Amino acid sequence: MSGEVIFETPRLVARMWEDGDADLIHDLHSTIETTRYMSGGAPWSREKCEERLRTYLAEQARDGTTKYKIVSRQDGHFIGRAGISIYHTGEYEMGYAFYAREWGKGYATEIAASLADWFFARDLAPHFIAFTHPDNLTSQHVLKKIGMRERGPIFIEGVEGVEFAMTAAMRQAVT
Template sequence: MITIPDSERLSYRLMTLDDGDLFYELDQDPAVMKYINGGKPSTREDIDNIALPRLAKYLNPEKGWGLWQITEKAEQRFLGWVLVRPYQFFSEQPQWHNLELGWRFKQISWGKGYASEAAAAVVQALREQNDISHFCAIAEQDNLGSIAIMKKLGMEYIRSYTHHDPMGDWDVLYYEMTAR
């Protein structure tokens, strides 16, 4: 099982299907949901019937796939999560050696470097696996916060495209970096 050592300010735990309350808590802020669905808070039914079943499909503790809970060590406060799963997981041709990263953080943590610190810690832990060739991330063009994190991680812009997902299609920028 993959573990991620604490970083300077944060601790990490792979979330489970019992963490629905934390998903719900995070998704109640319209600003957090702006680039997910236009700013609509998730209902508890959304969490139970969509978010958790989706997580169940790619959750793999041995490989480190799933949502890594990010907790501020000093206050023991839940800040958000970092996603890890094979790119295009929900398509007919998942890229098993190219891990997609994503993040969702509470507004109270924005602008403090927590997402960059957390994503870097996740990447560092996952680099130990020999079967990973790349890390990637996608974001809408206007999501400057996420794009800044991608760049801080060392990812480079590759292309723009329409991302197809069971949850809907949206125009995104695709960033990528090698795993080594």
């Protein structure tokens, strides 16, 4: 798997996307399993995946951060996407999505903790946010486990979610 290495964890590598990676994004988000808790709650179209790829490339060039391609460190296979990008409120927002076959392996906690450490080491901002669907208790558990605190409800495209926030001090308290 190619693409510039952004950072590594014990089992995962965050890489920059490349032209042609819309196929990976589409494969990841072509099932209801990986999209049911996202805005829209439906599999992503090919056009949406191509637009997301363009967005990821533009965000990285402009902001120095985006959602990245996540691959296995062991064999390089594509596992999902994760990263931190600027949300429309101007705050940095962490998000991740993995294939259903990769769930239950601790990848979300591993990548979320590493993203938080990477973000604060780069001193991009004093805090970042994340949000989940109210029914996505697994993701809420991951965010709390890495030290994020619930900030309250948030509405995204008319759907209520749960918003979390993290500061560097909050992260240091759990490491």
